[in-house]
Amino acid sequence: MDRREMEISRREFFQKAALSGTLLFIIGPKVKDSVAQVTESGETITHHYAMGIQVDKCIGCGRCVNGCKIENNVPREPFFYRTWIERYVITVDGDVVVDSPDGGISGFPETKEKDAILRSFFIPKLCNHCANPPCVQVCPVGATFSTEEGVVLVDKDYCIGCRYCIQACPYGARFLNPETKTADKCTFCYHRLAKGLVPACVEVCPTRARIFGEIGVRSSQLTRFMRFNELQVLKPDLNTEPRVFYANLDGAVK
């Protein structure tokens, strides 16, 4: 074969390069979109679940912790939690003391003299279901992922228990389930959402400190909460874009 036959002219090369580039540009995103947004039944998903937490309403009763354990069969002992409550005590000396005895499941025994406390409050915590989740990035097998609704889930049948995600989560929301030996975490009670219910912790919260709903749905409790409160998220500097929003969050909370 003559070497000349293999050569293509400069004009031809640029033509082909431009054509294939255009094709890739058009087809590439199209393919990705069709995978990401259409369900099996063919309808487009519009849910964007989120939770609001009114810090000044939390009484630290631990009913959410208890309810979560019952609903999700989280082992009662050793003490692992999908959601837990932290008590912050800021003393008159300026110390910040954080504790969470047994995740707050049976309340908080008084530890400080009343006179030594400057201010004190409870912070319910759970998986923040980040829009930009570090745990999903590090999973080597694709066993943890964000669903189309923005819920971060763990595929326990596919998880290899390597604990990377537990290390990666900046909120300490993950643990290794001692029974399944796989990563475990809050699912926003995905199985309840699928049945039109709210998460168990929201259902049992006696003071409505937790509010659940969808971002962007008008006339909902969550929209009202987000409209009328000054919202904060935990560790905003990490750019994880949490979907758990706190109202009246104290600056001492980390």
Place this chain on the structure above:
Amino acid sequence: MDIIRKIWNALPFPDQTKRLLIIFVFFITGWLVVRHHLVPPTFGQRGYYRAAAVDSIAALPISFVGQSQCVECHVDEGAVKTASYHRDVSCEVCHGPGAKHLDDPSANSLLPAKERTLCTVCHSYTASKPTGFPQIEPLTHNPADPCIKCHNPHDPKPPTTPSACGACHGEIARTKSVSHHASLECTFCHQTQELHKISPRAAIPGKPANRDFCGGCHSRSADSPKEIPRVDMDSHGDGHLCWQCHYPHYPEAL
């Protein structure tokens, strides 16, 4: 063999390229076969995860059915609770998860919810609880009695005077109950507004202002039962106020 040889000769590449092509085809086919067997069937349908995992999580059974299900049958309780201070406390917070009860009400009854611990988990005093949330000290607040003896959990109300002064002022109530003043109601001496029960510091009860108040029973000229001890109000006590020497809640003490 001749056909293969013909195809081999017909291909417009040099021989060494054709041999390389065979190795490529072999490896690619092998890789496809291995991939087919190792990657789970639904992996990648919706993203970099098993789509089947979402469905299996969504299909998990629920434990908490939600208040709206309870009041379908328990209409009366629902109606009372909806108008009460406990309207935000879901039934299942105290009575436990109701999914089994909903399936077969007669075979699976729920907790009667009569223990004090169910109330104190929220209402026991902790400095960290938000201001205004009703709290008691369980060790001094009628420790032997179940809460439901005085309070209706479906319609809790601030208790009424005078029997319930001891709910907060337990130490005084117990002291007075063994004194000669046991039969006197608290309101005999302390003018108490209704508001005091809801907001104790906004309406502080009155106290006797002078000696004449005690003299109403204890002076020689008082119109009171004759077994009540009498003093000469003009000479007794050198003009000191009565409670500078006598403790009105336990007057026989010296």
